[in-house]
Each structure stands twice: as C-alpha cells, then as structure tokens.
Amino acid sequence: MTATGRPPLNRRLAEFGTTVFAEMSALATATGAINLGQGFPDTDGPESVREAAVQALRDGRGNQYPPGPGIPELRQAIADHQRRFYDLSFDPDTEVLVTAGATEAIAAALLALVEPGDEVIALEPYYDSYAACIAMAGGTRVPVTLHPGTDGGRPVYRLDPDELRAAVTPRTRLILLNTPHNPTGTVLTREELAAIAALAVERDLLVVTDEVYEHLVFDGEHVPVASLPGMRGRTVTISSAGKTFSFTGWKVGWVTGAPELVAAVRSAKQYLTYVSAGPFQYAVAEALALPDEYYTALREDLRAKRDLLAAGLEAAGFTVYRPAGTYFVTTDIRPLGEKDGVAFCRALPERCGVVAVPNAVFYDRAEEGAHFVRFAFCKHTAKLREAIERLSGLRKHL
Incomplete structure (x- = not known):
C-alpha cells in the first residue's frame, strides 16, 4: 500500500504479475538449463x-x-x-x-x-x-x-x-x-x-x-x-x-x-x-520480398525440429499434441505421474536441466490447462537433442 492507502497498481492490472516467460527464463539463467520455454530463436535470420x-x-x-x-x-x-x-x-x-x-x-x-x-x-x-x-x-x-x-x-x-x-x-x-x-x-x-x-x-x-x-x-x-x-x-x-x-x-x-x-x-x-x-x-x-524458397526452407527446417522434439518428448513419456503450426509443442504430463504443470515446470530445471512453460497460465480457468506444458522447438538441433537426452531421464522415475 502507498501513503494514499491505495495499491500503486490500478485494479485493471492487479491480477497480472510478472509474465511466466520472464520467470521461466530467469530460472534457465539461474540453473544453466536449456530454455525451451520462451519462444525466441537462438539463431539470427537472413x-x-x-x-x-x-x-x-x-x-x-x-x-x-x-x-x-x-x-x-x-x-x-x-x-x-x-x-x-x-x-x-x-x-x-x-x-x-x-x-x-x-x-x-x-x-x-x-x-x-x-x-x-x-x-x-x-x-x-x-x-x-x-x-x-x-x-x-x-x-x-x-x-x-x-x-x-x-x-x-x-x-x-x-x-x-x-x-x-x-x-x-x-x-x-x-x-x-x-x-x-x-x-x-x-x-x-x-x-x-x-x-x-x-x-x-x-x-x-x-x-x-x-x-x-x-x-x-x-x-x-x-x-x-x-x-x-x-x-x-x-x-x-x-x-x-x-x-x-x-x-x-x-x-x-x-x-x-x-x-x-x-x-x-x-x-x-x-x-x-x-x-x-x-x-x-x-x-x-x-x-518481405525474399523469394518463396526462403519461406519454404524456414518451414521445412522447423518441421524437422518439430518432429525431432515431438518424438523425443513421446519417448520421455509425455502425451504430445504435435502442432500443425507455430514453433511450440504442447504436452500432457499425466502419463509421467504428474498433474500440476506449474510445479512441474518450476522443478524441471533442477530435475533435468530443461525449462518449459506451464499452459495453466494461459487459461482463465487454470484447471483446464493444469496438466499441460509447452516446449519451444525454435532452437539449434544440437540443443534440442541435448534437451531430449536430459528429459529422457524422466522415464526412469515412473
């Protein structure tokens, strides 16, 4: 509270705190984990x-x-x-x-x-x-x-x-x-x-x-x-x-x-x-005037990365919702014996050295997305392979 007796933040924004992307990226930095949470490429464009x-x-x-x-x-x-x-x-x-x-x-x-x-x-x-x-x-x-x-x-x-x-x-x-x-x-x-x-x-x-x-x-x-x-x-x-x-x-x-x-x-x-x-x-x-070949190559590169990460997540025990577009894969963590995506994502950097984002934060009714977790695949192939290797250890605890 301020000296006026009112909170500094207006009531329209009171429900919104720090974005989940900032929180999870900070976790990646603090733990040295591979950041598959925030959706940014790790390679510059053309x-x-x-x-x-x-x-x-x-x-x-x-x-x-x-x-x-x-x-x-x-x-x-x-x-x-x-x-x-x-x-x-x-x-x-x-x-x-x-x-x-x-x-x-x-x-x-x-x-x-x-x-x-x-x-x-x-x-x-x-x-x-x-x-x-x-x-x-x-x-x-x-x-x-x-x-x-x-x-x-x-x-x-x-x-x-x-x-x-x-x-x-x-x-x-x-x-x-x-x-x-x-x-x-x-x-x-x-x-x-x-x-x-x-x-x-x-x-x-x-x-x-x-x-x-x-x-x-x-x-x-x-x-x-x-x-x-x-x-x-x-x-x-x-x-x-x-x-x-x-x-x-x-x-x-x-x-x-x-x-x-x-x-x-x-x-x-x-x-x-x-x-x-x-x-x-x-x-x-x-x-924007780049030739069609650019757009095709971008799409095919990301398609291969999607397939790589999706297969790795399936092998690790997740149920995978293979995306038709974007560069994100949504997974269900219940086959791993988990049900709280927020807790799962907060613990994942220490458990496996990988950062993901809990989907619950994208819902008004958080329970609808409580057991879903999102991974980004717009990363170097070598980084995705390393993340898959780290996540493979989750099956050992089933």
Missing part, C-alpha cells in the same frame, strides 16, 4: 536482412522519427505480401499500419475498438498479453476453450463452434483470434474460420486476428480471416517480422484492414510508442 538494417543505420535512414504509420517502403511491402500470399489487396497509405511488434498492435487495436464493459471473446488458452490488453481497454474477457481430443487417434485441439456461438451476447464487441495458435499449435481450418466469419457477420462483430505464425504451418493451410465472405470490412489482421525472419528483438509488426479500422487503431497507437524501429523497418521491407 544475413542479407541484417545487413539491410546495418546499411540503413549507416545511411541515416530511420535514425530519426519515421512517419507515424510506418515508412512508405515497408507499408508497400506489407501490402505486396498480402497480395502475393493471399490475394488480398490493401492500400498502403490507408489500410496498413506499422507497429512496435504484434504486441503493440494487439494493445492498440483493443484500446481503439473496445469500450469499457464491452465483451471480448478470446480462444483459451491464449497468449498472456491478450488478457492484459483487454483489461487495459476496460473490456470483459470471455474465454472460449480449445478442447483437447483426438483425430484418428492423434491428440489435437479443436474449436467447438456451438460453444463459440453460445458465448456471444448483446455486449459482445469483438472476437480475438490467433491462428496458427499459441500455445496449442492448432491451425484453424477453413471450415472453422467460415463458422466464425458467419457468426461475426450475423451478430455484427469485429474480429481482431493475430497471425504472426502465418508462415509456420506444417499441416493444413493458413487462411486469413479477412479473405472470407463479409470479413474484409470487419477484420483487423495483425502480423510481424519476428517469427517469420527470426529477428524478434527488432519488434516490427503491422496491422492491415479497412481504412476506418486502421485509422481507429492508429489513433490509439500514436499515443503508445508513436514510432519505433526506424532502420529496422527498411530491413523488414526487404525481408
């Missing part, structure tokens, strides 16, 4: 892209404030990317906005579009910043859970469209989607997205969709929600360079959408960072 950033710095491009919406070269590159991969046309001047990563884009979108008391539906489990951003906007979080099940005997997560429909009330303002989905690795199917789109049109809802893993799809296809009937004018699409080009520290993200939606998001964004990452914007503009 040398040509890094050199483009260096050249921009040396040429004085972006060293001072860039334009508020983002440099024209990057906005054009984003528009070209959407047309190239999805046949979606956006005006780079009115329908594209550059942000400080996808996290700021999500915050700005929710601050702009949500009034206090509005309900926001989010797929549970969800990336932890979603809950905080909804709270900062004064919205009410309404979780719709992706449920674990099987498909042909293979463990998967699925969306129940009836549960989603039942969650919509007269107070619902928007649906916050994430596909490919972190942490489950689910890639929503065209049929699932069509059901969401039909519901949004029927109930006049906005959709904010986080598509940062759009190029990391191993099974199925990535379908932008904005490409579906009736969705072009009611969807705010968010993506970023970090996951696609392995420069997560640059924090270059973007928003695409109809002019009135992008203008609303820009109104909020200008009072957050205003601008950021000036020289990096020039480099990302070049990165």
Whole structure:
C-alpha cells in the first residue's frame, strides 16, 4: 500500500504479475538449463536482412522519427505480401499500419475498438498479453476453450463452434483470434474460420486476428480471416517480422484492414510508442520480398525440429499434441505421474536441466490447462537433442 492507502497498481492490472516467460527464463539463467520455454530463436535470420538494417543505420535512414504509420517502403511491402500470399489487396497509405511488434498492435487495436464493459471473446488458452490488453481497454474477457481430443487417434485441439456461438451476447464487441495458435499449435481450418466469419457477420462483430505464425504451418493451410465472405470490412489482421525472419528483438509488426479500422487503431497507437524501429523497418521491407524458397526452407527446417522434439518428448513419456503450426509443442504430463504443470515446470530445471512453460497460465480457468506444458522447438538441433537426452531421464522415475 502507498501513503494514499491505495495499491500503486490500478485494479485493471492487479491480477497480472510478472509474465511466466520472464520467470521461466530467469530460472534457465539461474540453473544453466536449456530454455525451451520462451519462444525466441537462438539463431539470427537472413544475413542479407541484417545487413539491410546495418546499411540503413549507416545511411541515416530511420535514425530519426519515421512517419507515424510506418515508412512508405515497408507499408508497400506489407501490402505486396498480402497480395502475393493471399490475394488480398490493401492500400498502403490507408489500410496498413506499422507497429512496435504484434504486441503493440494487439494493445492498440483493443484500446481503439473496445469500450469499457464491452465483451471480448478470446480462444483459451491464449497468449498472456491478450488478457492484459483487454483489461487495459476496460473490456470483459470471455474465454472460449480449445478442447483437447483426438483425430484418428492423434491428440489435437479443436474449436467447438456451438460453444463459440453460445458465448456471444448483446455486449459482445469483438472476437480475438490467433491462428496458427499459441500455445496449442492448432491451425484453424477453413471450415472453422467460415463458422466464425458467419457468426461475426450475423451478430455484427469485429474480429481482431493475430497471425504472426502465418508462415509456420506444417499441416493444413493458413487462411486469413479477412479473405472470407463479409470479413474484409470487419477484420483487423495483425502480423510481424519476428517469427517469420527470426529477428524478434527488432519488434516490427503491422496491422492491415479497412481504412476506418486502421485509422481507429492508429489513433490509439500514436499515443503508445508513436514510432519505433526506424532502420529496422527498411530491413523488414526487404525481408518481405525474399523469394518463396526462403519461406519454404524456414518451414521445412522447423518441421524437422518439430518432429525431432515431438518424438523425443513421446519417448520421455509425455502425451504430445504435435502442432500443425507455430514453433511450440504442447504436452500432457499425466502419463509421467504428474498433474500440476506449474510445479512441474518450476522443478524441471533442477530435475533435468530443461525449462518449459506451464499452459495453466494461459487459461482463465487454470484447471483446464493444469496438466499441460509447452516446449519451444525454435532452437539449434544440437540443443534440442541435448534437451531430449536430459528429459529422457524422466522415464526412469515412473
């Protein structure tokens, strides 16, 4: 408590402490464990892209404030990317906005579009910043859970469209989607997205969709929600360079959408960072134009790492939900005789020298995810092999 008698942190954020990623990464540092918790690559992206950033710095491009919406070269590159991969046309001047990563884009979108008391539906489990951003906007979080099940005997997560429909009330303002989905690795199917789109049109809802893993799809296809009937004018699409080009520290993200939606998001964004990452914007503009071979090689490299880690986790005794996308594997720890994922992850660095993240922190109803744990496979193959070797010792205690 302060001298005023009130806690320093406002009540909207009182439920949010230090992020689980910070806690688990600190554990990795303290114990020397292999960090398969936080989702960042341990290798930089293409040398040509890094050199483009260096050249921009040396040429004085972006060293001072860039334009508020983002440099024209990057906005054009984003528009070209959407047309190239999805046949979606956006005006780079009115329908594209550059942000400080996808996290700021999500915050700005929710601050702009949500009034206090509005309900926001989010797929549970969800990336932890979603809950905080909804709270900062004064919205009410309404979780719709992706449920674990099987498909042909293979463990998967699925969306129940009836549960989603039942969650919509007269107070619902928007649906916050994430596909490919972190942490489950689910890639929503065209049929699932069509059901969401039909519901949004029927109930006049906005959709904010986080598509940062759009190029990391191993099974199925990535379908932008904005490409579906009736969705072009009611969807705010968010993506970023970090996951696609392995420069997560640059924090270059973007928003695409109809002019009135992008203008609303820009109104909020200008009072957050205003601008950021000036020289990096020039480099990302070049990165987005990389040939198809780059995107294919990235996907195939991560597919091999997914398969390596998934097989190793299965051999160690976990039930593995092999992801269709992203670079995360969700596992069930109950076959190991465990049921508390938070306690399991806190003990794992000392037990095995590996760090993971408990999925329970991504749920409103923590019991739904209590026995699930997430591992990241966006690491060197040698590091993954070492982690698998360390985790293999878990079976000895069964």
